[in-house]
Amino acid sequence: MERRTVPGRLSWQLGKVVVTREETARAKSITLAVPHWNGHRPGQHVDIRLTAEDGYRAERSYSIASAPEQEPHVTLTVERLDEGEVSPYLTGELRVGDQLELRGPIGGYFVWEEQMGGPLLLIAGGSGIVPLMAMIRHRAAVGSTVATRLLYSSQSEADVIYRDELNRLAKGTTGLEVAYTLTREQPSGWTGYRRRIDAQMLREVAWPPEHNPLIYICGPTSFVETVATHLVTLGYDAARIRTERFGPTGGA
Numbered sequence: 001m002e003r004r005t006v007p008g009r010l011s012w013q014l015g016k017v018v019v020t021r022e023e024t025a026r027a028k029s030i031t032l033a034v035p036h037w038n039g040h041r042p043g044q045h046v047d048i049r050l051t052a053e054d055g056y057r058a059e060r061s062y063s064i065a066s067a068p069e070q071e072p073h074v075t076l077t078v079e080r081l082d083e084g085e086v087s088p089y090l091t092g093e094l095r096v097g098d099q100l101e102l103r104g105p106i107g108g109y110f111v112w113e114e115q116m117g118g119p120l121l122l123i124a125g126g127s128g129i130v131p132l133m134a135m136i137r138h139r140a141a142v143g144s145t146v147a148t149r150l151l152y153s154s155q156s157e158a159d160v161i162y163r164d165e166l167n168r169l170a171k172g173t174t175g176l177e178v179a180y181t182l183t184r185e186q187p188s189g190w191t192g193y194r195r196r197i198d199a200q201m202l203r204e205v206a207w208p209p210e211h212n213p214l215i216y217i218c219g220p221t222s223f224v225e226t227v228a229t230h231l232v233t234l235g236y237d238a239a240r241i242r243t244e245r246f247g248p249t250g251g252a
């Protein structure tokens with residue numbers, strides 16, 4: 001019997017950058033070929049570790065944007081924070097052919113797979129779209145028709161990550177609906193929402209609480225907390241709400 005040493009989920013391994021893609025002026029997708037990848041579930045993340053020449057190390061978490069069906073390639077989408085330590089390197093310096101240290105996949109709670117059913121309500125603020133996109137891509141890859149609604153908050157139209165892909169998927173007949181809100185700047189003729197997500201918007205976009213949707217919320221910490229609180233106040237079952245917090249501040 002052949003015996004191979006396959007690194008575990010929590011050991012560090014090297015992925016090679018095979019493609020990069022500008023999603024917006026601030027967000028870049030990075031596709032890695034990871035030779036010993038053991039598979040992931042939509043919604044999970046990886047840890048990335050950078051090591052400087054003097055040995056200084058920085059570690060950050062990044063959600064997986066790609067569906068499991070796209071393996072052995074794993075795509076991350078990173079939004080640049082100008083004052084940040086890691087995201088400016090990943091979005092500005094990293095090149096095709098470079099290697100990146102990662103471990104994962106990590107997390108088993110903020111996960112949606114087709115057999116979990118729906119209706120499925122996804123709510124994203126800014127780069128919080130990334131793990132939700134893995135769920136949407138998985139849904140499309142397996143031909144699922146689970147009723148799905150995405151409410152996606154960005155600062156401006158130019159900040160909407162995956163816009164073309166989302167619009168294309170929503171035009172299909174599989175039961176995916178996408179609603180956008182632009183909180184700071186809207187182009188002329190904009191027909192979507194123009195404010196931060198509030199209770200009224202959730203009433204309009206979500207199914208009523210009696211339909212008992214499965215809800216995933218992801219984005220900056222304050223965004224996630226505000227949206228989750230509104231939903232519980234509106235009568236949605238807290239046990240059906242799953243959240244992932246990306247960082248300390250509220251952007252979108």
Ligand SMILES: Cc1cc2nc3c(=O)[nH]c(=O)nc-3n(C[C@H](O)[C@H](O)[C@H](O)COP(=O)(O)OP(=O)(O)OC[C@H]3O[C@@H](n4cnc5c(N)ncnc54)[C@H](O)[C@@H]3O)c2cc1C
Binds near residue numbers: 084
């Ligand atoms: C489970 C998980 C999944 C994540 N997935 C993604 C992802 O898919 N894409 C992505 O771009 N980011 C994601 N993040 C955020 C990511 O881990 C980093 O926090 C982010 O890239 C900033 O790192 P940095 O080193 O550039 O900034 P840092 O040097 O850590 O911070 C710089 C400044 O920005 C503030 N800050 C840190 N994080 C954020 C944030 N998220 N929003 C606003 N301000 C912040 C800090 O307080 C500090 O003032 C995820 C975080 C978690 C916990």
